[in-house]
Amino acid sequence: MAASASFCESRTGADTVNASSPASPAAGRFRGQVAVITGAARGIGLAIAEAFLREAAAVVLADVSETELQGEVRRLRRVHDATALGVAGDLSTESGAQALLDQTQRAFGDASILVNNAGGGVILPFLSHTPETLRATIDRNLWTTLWCTRAFLPTMLRNRYGRIVNLGADSVRNGLADHAGYNAAKGGVHGLTTGLAREFATAGITINTVAPCAVNGEPLRKFMQQKPEVAQRFLSVIPLGRAAELEEVASMVTYLASRDAAFVTGQVISVNGGSTML
Numbered sequence: 001m002a003a004s005a006s007f008c009e010s011r012t013g014a015d016t017v018n019a020s021s022p023a024s025p026a027a028g029r030f031r032g033q034v035a036v037i038t039g040a041a042r043g044i045g046l047a048i049a050e051a052f053l054r055e056a057a058a059v060v061l062a063d064v065s066e067t068e069l070q071g072e073v074r075r076l077r078r079v080h081d082a083t084a085l086g087v088a089g090d091l092s093t094e095s096g097a098q099a100l101l102d103q104t105q106r107a108f109g110d111a112s113i114l115v116n117n118a119g120g121g122v123i124l125p126f127l128s129h130t131p132e133t134l135r136a137t138i139d140r141n142l143w144t145t146l147w148c149t150r151a152f153l154p155t156m157l158r159n160r161y162g163r164i165v166n167l168g169a170d171s172v173r174n175g176l177a178d179h180a181g182y183n184a185a186k187g188g189v190h191g192l193t194t195g196l197a198r199e200f201a202t203a204g205i206t207i208n209t210v211a212p213c214a215v216n217g218e219p220l221r222k223f224m225q226q227k228p229e230v231a232q233r234f235l236s237v238i239p240l241g242r243a244a245e246l247e248e249v250a251s252m253v254t255y256l257a258s259r260d261a262a263f264v265t266g267q268v269i270s271v272n273g274g275s276t277m278l
Ligand SMILES: NC(=O)c1ccc[n+]([C@@H]2O[C@H](COP(=O)([O-])OP(=O)(O)OC[C@H]3O[C@@H](n4cnc5c(N)ncnc54)[C@H](O)[C@@H]3O)[C@@H](O)[C@H]2O)c1
Pocket: 038, 039, 040, 041, 042, 043, 044, 045, 062, 063, 064, 065, 089, 090, 091, 092, 116, 117, 118, 119, 120, 121, 139, 140, 141, 144, 167, 168, 169, 170, 211, 212, 213, 214, 215, 216, 217, 218, 219, 220
């Protein structure tokens, strides 16, 4: 990945969205709070951003994919009575994460919620990985989480309140084939979760990870087309017999980010249809 990131608001000022729609919640759990969601241009991250918007948070959607991000921020402006900002840039770099923090501060002030969702699997037998695919796997999943967490923690510490929710992966424990490289990255996210949760436990900051198995989004659909037998093996480990819907993952994230989850920290919580139990 490039050493630096060029961040830009997808539309200056006007990207801070305030539009009316019938979907407006009368009251929301996150009213008055700022939530930052990484990897929010599509898929699970976008569903998480929408879940926070429905519950009245001011939401910062961050992603390396600027065109997709701009399009989604425009759509959110049309359909939600919501306050949202799109920030484009590569979050696997320290400067990228710092730029996200700076733009969040300028637009909305202190964020109390950070969802480290940016990531995605490069699912290959280990020896089929190239140096590039291995680096990309670690960059996307682990470095984005490390740098963004490092950028946003000091403000949470100053405010004695914060919620960090990471996206991990159930494959770290359910034994799916061809996941070793990806599991190395997501295992790092799981380990960061438990370590940080202890370190910040008395500071009003909780840190948890949501670990999905297969989720009904574009990456799984592509995999089904390209390697149907392998994809079928992934689904066959799920007792519920199907992939999770995006919203089923998002609702666990918003729960962990809420004040209701004050006594839950350092947990890796699977949303996996039972593919691992206990
Ligand atoms: N889809 C699944 O079945 C599944 C299963 C387990 C875990 N997960 C995890 O859930 C999260 C979301 O998955 P998804 O299926 O929505 O993936 P996705 O590929 O649809 O979306 C991931 C987003 O992250 C963004 N991103 C990647 N690298 C980035 C970077 N360096 N800086 C900024 N943005 C970056 C991408 O542009 C993309 O918009 C990921 O962390 C993924 O590993 C997904």
